[in-house]
Amino acid sequence: MKEASNDHQLDFKNRRALVTGAGKGIGREIAVQLHQFNAQVVAVARTESDLKALKDEIGCETIIAELGDPAEAKRAAEEAGDIDLLVNNAAIAILQPFLKTTVEAWDATMAVNLRAIVIISQIVAARMIARSVRGSIVNISSMARFQALRDHAAYCASKAGLDQLTAVMAVELGEHGIRVNAVNPTVVLTEMGKRAWSDPAKGGPMLARIPLGRFAECEDIASVVCFLLSDAAGMLNGLALPIDGGFHTT
Numbered sequence: 001m002k003e004a005s006n007d008h009q010l011d012f013k014n015r016r017a018l019v020t021g022a023g024k025g026i027g028r029e030i031a032v033q034l035h036q037f038n039a040q041v042v043a044v045a046r047t048e049s050d051l052k053a054l055k056d057e058i059g060c061e062t063i064i065a066e067l068g069d070p071a072e073a074k075r076a077a078e079e080a081g082d083i084d085l086l087v088n089n090a091a092i093a094i095l096q097p098f099l100k101t102t103v104e105a106w107d108a109t110m111a112v113n114l115r116a117i118v119i120i121s122q123i124v125a126a127r128m129i130a131r132s133v134r135g136s137i138v139n140i141s142s143m144a145r146f147q148a149l150r151d152h153a154a155y156c157a158s159k160a161g162l163d164q165l166t167a168v169m170a171v172e173l174g175e176h177g178i179r180v181n182a183v184n185p186t187v188v189l190t191e192m193g194k195r196a197w198s199d200p201a202k203g204g205p206m207l208a209r210i211p212l213g214r215f216a217e218c219e220d221i222a223s224v225v226c227f228l229l230s231d232a233a234g235m236l237n238g239l240a241l242p243i244d245g246g247f248h249t250t
Contacts, residue, residue, distance in 0.1 A: 023050025
């Protein structure tokens with residue numbers, strides 16, 4: 001029997017981590033925690049002031065980009081350079097009833113929530129392979145991949161697509177030693193989450209189905225992402241991992 005080892009403690013020293021959508025909310029917290037675990041963080045966001053505040057706090061590299069534009073997504077990935085750990089967090093949600101979902105809203109959602117992930121991951125993974133790096137990629141999906149939500153047609157579809165994309169990436173990149181996983185959070189109390197779910201009429205029924213009795217905080221998501229990126233998760237590949245306080249059991 002093998003003796004227990006401490007080799008898998010969370011320590012990303014000498015590893016470069018690219019985090020998209022790092023200006024606010026979950027992405028910002030992921031960047032902060034990666035920094036705390038000694039990663040060299042490259043943060044991508046579309047708002048300069050958000051990136052400046054993050055850089056002032058953790059000393060990260062920053063890239064301003066509008067990832068809905070394929071040329072901008074490509075530029076951001078190339079500008080990031082050699083990356084060992086990738087977190088595809090950037091996403092948008094344009095809430096419209098199904099019968100009133102516009103082509104423009106649909107296309108904008110898919111551009112950020114799916115296409116940008118393909119573009120960035122292709123560039124980053126190809127460089128990992130060229131460098132013989134056994135890297136790790138985590139895609140931030142959503143409980144909306146499992147649970148149909150009113151007014152979320154485009155968003156739910158994009159996250160379901162992201163989970164299947166994650167699975168295909170895991171199959172094809174796994175042979176190069178690159179692990180790819182997704183996490184699927186419940187409602188997270190970012191500023192956007194608080195605005196969307198603070199109404200008891202809307203948030204109450206959702207909260208009632210969570211056995212732990214609370215929505216998630218950004219820290220709850222970031223800590224799991226850091227674990228999945230780490231060597232401690234060395235046999236985890238192709239997951240769509242709910243972080244929902246047990247919502248899926250009810």
